[in-house]
Amino acid sequence: MALQIYNTLTRSKETFVPAQPGKVKMYVCGPTVYDYIHIGNARPMIFFDVVRAYFENQRYDVNYVVNFTDVDDKMIRKAEQTGTTVPEVAEKFIAAYYEDLDGLGIPRATLNPRVTENMEEIIDFIQELVDRDFAYENGGDVFFRTRKFDDYGKLSQQKLDELQFGIRIEVDKRKESPEDFVLWKAAKPGEIYWSSPWGDGRPGWHIECSAMARRYLGDTLDIHGGGQDLQFPHHECEVAQSEALTGKPLANYWMHNGYIRINNEKMSKSLGNGVLVKDLREQYAKEAIRYFMLSTHYRNPLNYSDEVMAQAISSVERLANAAGNVKHRLSTAVGLPDEAPSEAVAAKMSAVLAEFHEKMQDDFNTPDAITAMFLWASEANQLLQEASVPAADLQAVLRAFEEMNGVLRVVDSAEAEEMLDEEIEQLIAERAEARKNKNWARADEIRDMLAAQGILLEDTAQGMRWRRK
Secondary structure: OOOEEEEOOOOEEEEOOOOOOOEEEEEEOOOEOOOOOEHHHHHHHHHHHHHHHHHHHOOOEEEEEEOEEOOOHHHHHHHHHHOOOHHHHHHHHHHHHHHHHHHOOOOOOOEOOEHHHOHHHHHHHHHHHHHOOOEEEEOOEEEEOHHHOOOOOOOOOOOHHHOOOOOOOOOOOOOOOOOOEEEEEEOOOOOOOEOOOOOOEEEOHHHHHHHHHHHHHOOOEEEEEEEHHHHHHHHHHHHHHHHHHHOOOOEEEEEEEOOEEEOOEEOOOOOOOOOEHHHHHHHOOHHHHHHHHHOOOOOOOEEEOHHHHHHHHHHHHHHHHHHHHHHHHHHHOOOOOOOOOOHHHHHHHHHHHHHHHHHHOEOOOHHHHHHHHHHHHHHHHHHHOOOOOOHHHHHHHHHHHHHHHHHHOOOOHHHOOOOOHHHHHHHHHHHHHHHHOOOHHHHHHHHHHHHHOOEEEEEEOOEEEEEEO
């Protein structure tokens, strides 16, 4: 098997070949820290974390950089609105970002560089572009000469002459051409600023990522990722300014995740239908949120609704129950776990893992990889029906689960334990009440939940009884 990645640049799947054997350099555009992150921000956070985890599963050394944009127009407005400073706004929402990161079960990136910590590199980058005649200063602002870079538009596959300028905003008359974009903004009175050869000011958005990616990962990245909305103009401008400077590809593979819709509507401020991650975490466990995010291929649109989340919760429970049952049986099984498993169990687990890796290597097809986890659950539950299962077989089954879940992390392994007797009794009582009230749907749901836990229900003369399989 060879890992295939859909490259936005070529609009095709390509075999992944790292620039340096055994190492992956990956840069993903992070948030502008002027507010709490929303569900749309969470999708790339979770997905690219899974990409990183899968590379590590494949024994790659991953250098994973996610930046913070900690100075821009939105942050200046937020500081004015709240009567604070831009650095104070940044500190507040970077802390909130890390809380959400932890709450989603996402480990820290290798590095989270901030724009304000890389101002010298940004200014030097712009100066080199000016020296090469790819940029020019006018009125304290510095602009990139877009037409001088012949390949502008190659990432988003747009032709420069067909792009529309000035429709939504007035074209800046200081530009040589309407499509030129800003690299350095002259400071307005009262704004935060840094000194530069062109006067006091601050960087434009696009130049920040180019400068930080180059500083921490070199001229050419293995993978540059982000949301589909960043493909143009942000990533397109990154390509232009970076490749104009270095003469090398900015990234060998470009990956973009699709949009999130809310109840089949576009998420937007005008509709007021945005969902903040901090609020989402109060409603749902991180495993259900991760399952939801990974249940659709990353390049496809993803629709959020209460119904979809209910399905995610149920699916996570099924996997967690199967894993918990295996752990329970292993704690009382005969034999030594480190012995060789039976040929039959070894073959079944090998087939499950092969299916999982085949799907992950096909452009990180997480929904089909999850299907492999349910195939595992089916095999595990079937094995648990046997009266006696050697510890080595159970350990082999558990290892297969942990390898898959170690990449996707849709089950909290620490919590994948058997239900307590009192919890079972409560569910059975609830089921009896549901049947009494003719709430057949809830009764069936509880029955299925118990069955997934390996709980058999039996009608007796003395009433309903249960036993473990």
